[in-house]
Amino acid sequence: MFDILMYLFENFIHNETEFRVDQDELTDELIRAGFHHDEIFKALEWLEKLAELQETDINPYLTKGPAALVTRIYTAEEEARLDVECRGFLMFLEQVNVLDSTTREMVIDRVMEIDSSEFCLEDLKWVVLMVLFNVPGKENAYAQMEDLLFEMPEGPLH
Template sequence: MQPKESILDVLLYLFENYFDDDLEPVTDQTTLETELEAAGFPREEIEHAFDWLADLEEHRERSHFTAQDSIRVFADSEMLRLNTDCRGFLLHVERLGILSAEARETVIDRLLALNDEDIGEDQAKWVILMVLFAQPGEEDAFQRMEDLVYDPQGQWMH
């Protein structure tokens, strides 16, 4: 029995192996799809991952959120899918100044687009990294977030 691969697994594989500093694939999408299939990812998840990336770019282009010092209240539908650890981590990273309110909303949108039922802190970390990577001018925030993701002690709580 093959392990179930998720959209996030495909995205992480792409993120770690094929993206340069401008979130542009090193090769064309058709070639990437072929390589991802050869790596064992299911076709459906590959297609979902490319849709996810296209939606991220579209969200970035149309998003002009300007709230300052806002309090985020999660909708019931978001609370059903984003577990307590995930929501707490999102708010913590925002308080640290790594995520702006606008980026937070993009992250929540992209987390919900993963189609997972129970989305936790680990998924949030990777999606935050991808969102920050895709945002021009967020290099410092990306670096700070990368430090949190690769911190083996989980010291983000301190």
């Protein structure tokens, strides 16, 4: 499923190709690309749920109190999926204002819905990019995340 999400993001969304295509047409194209129908359905459903998260006026992820005073406690399932490196990266993204508490929770929600036994930091970076791309008003955060994903830093990060 994650391979399909990556394929869609790289070939349609990220390249700013018109993405408003017929779902049957898109499914046919993905089948021609070698993906299985069940996995295509899961990937398209994942994208629909992402769109639903940002289309609602209700923010189910907003926390009360100043962001600096809020600590995110991960569930056992989240810790199993997001290792220490991933959780540290999410914290880093919040500290540099790429993510806020709402977008962080959207990322975690989408990560937990990925049907894959393997998940790593590189996968997390792509999920963050997909989430930020789909949230209106997060263009600067998206650009920052793109830089973090595609530019190879030299020397230590400060």
